[in-house]
Amino acid sequence: MSIAMPIAFNAWAALLNNFVVEKAAFTGIEIGILQSLREVPGFLAFTMVFVLLVIKEQIFAVFALALLGLGVAITGFFPTVFGLYFTTVLMSIGFHYFEAVKQSLSLQWLSKEEAPQVLGRLIAVGSLTSLIVYASLWALLEIFQASYLVNFFIAGGLCMILALVMYFMFPIFPAKTIQNKNLILRKRYWLYYLLTFLSGARRQIFMVFAAFLMVEKFGYSASQVTLLFLINYAFNWLFAEKIGQLIGKFGERKALTLEYLGLIFVFIAYGIVDNPTLAAGLYILDHMFFAMAIAISTYFQKIADPKDMASSAGVSFTINHIAAVVIPAALGMVWIWSHSLVFYIGACFALASLIAAQYIPKTPSPGNETSFTERFTQILEK
Secondary structure (H helix, E strand, O other), X not given: OOOHHHHHHHHHHHHHHHHHHHHHOOOHHHHHHHHHHHHHHHHOXXXXXXXXXXXXXXXXXXXXXXHHHHHHHOHHHOOOHHHHHHHHHHHHHHHHHHHHHHHHHHHHHOOOXXXXXXXXXXXXXXXXXXXXXXXHHHHHHXXXXXXXXXXXXXXXXXXXXXXXXXXXXXXXXXXXXXXXXXXXXXXXXXHHHHHHHHHHHHHHHHHHHHHHHHHHOOOOOHHHHXXXXXXXXXXXXXXXXXXXXXXXXXXXXHHHHHHHHHHHHHHHHHHHOOOHXXXXXXXXXXXXXXXXXXHHHHHHHHHOOHHHHHHHXXXXXXXXXXXHHHHHHHHHHHHHHOHHHHHHHHHHHHHHHHHHHOOOOOOXXXXXXXXXXXXXXXXXXX
C-alpha cells in the first residue's frame, strides 16, 4: 500500500501545477477552488465508519487505492477547468479514504513501542517509491518528451494494477481488537483534535501555495519541480525511520516543538523570498519537517482506546480537512492581492500548533491525555 499510493498521488502532485497553468490557464483563484474541492472528500472521511459496516477495512483500503489510480489515470484526458475539478474529486475520494483506513490499520496492527519506528519506515518506503516515480517522470518529460496525458495514465494505471495484486494475492489479516462502528468524539481527545485541525490548515498552505509559488513566481518547469520532489523524498527515504526512532526516544512534545519552530521560520521566509534558488531551499526545508508529523498519530495511539482507532481515523481526517476545504479558495483570493500574506497566515497557524504542542504530557496514556491531567495527577499523588 505504501508503494502504490505515491506512484499515483505524487505523480499527480508533481505534474498538476504545470499542467493546469499550461493546459487550462489556471490562476490563483482556479487552483484555490480546485484544491478546496480536492479536500471535500477528506472532510467527509468520517463516513468511512458507515462503509465499514458492510466491508472489511483492508478491502476498503485496496478499493480506495484503485479509485485513486483511476482518477489520476484519466486526468490528462480532461484539460479543462471543470474536467480537472471532476478528475481531482474522483482521485481525492480514493486518496482520502485510503489514508484514513491506512492510519487506522497501522495503529491497530502496530504496538505502541514499535509504532514510531515502523511508521517512519513506511514513510521511507513511500519516499523511495517517490524517488523512483520522480526520476521516471523527469526522464519521461526531459528525455522522451512524453505528454502530460501519458504520464498521468502510466502513474494511475500502475496504482490500479497494484490494487488488483493486493486484492487477489494477500490474505485478510485479522484485527486484534473489534472496532467501534459508530461515530465517536471524545472530550478527552480534545488536544489531538486541535493538533489535527491546525496541521490540516497549515499543511494546505504549503501543499497548495508553496509549489504554486515555484511555478507562477519563479517560472519553474515541470522537470525542475520534479527534481525538487526528488530531493525531498531522498531525505525522507534516508532519515524518516531514524526520525521515528527519535520520536520514540524523546517523545512527541519535543518532536512537534522542533517541527513547529522550523515551520514558523520557513513560512516567514517564504513571505519575503525573491531568489528562486533560496525559494527552492525553503521548499526542501519545509518538506524535511513532514516526517515529524507522525508524532501526532503516535500521541493518539498512546491515549486512545484501541477500539476507537477506525472511527477516530475517519473523524480526525474530517477535522483535519475542516480548514482545508475553506483555506485554499479563501487564500486563493488573498494570493491575487499578496503572496506574502498567505505565508504569514501559515506562520500564525504554525505558532498556534507550537503553543498547543506544549500541552502534550511527557508520558501520554489513557487518563493522562494532556499536561493538565498530568499536573492534576501529580497534585493528587502529593
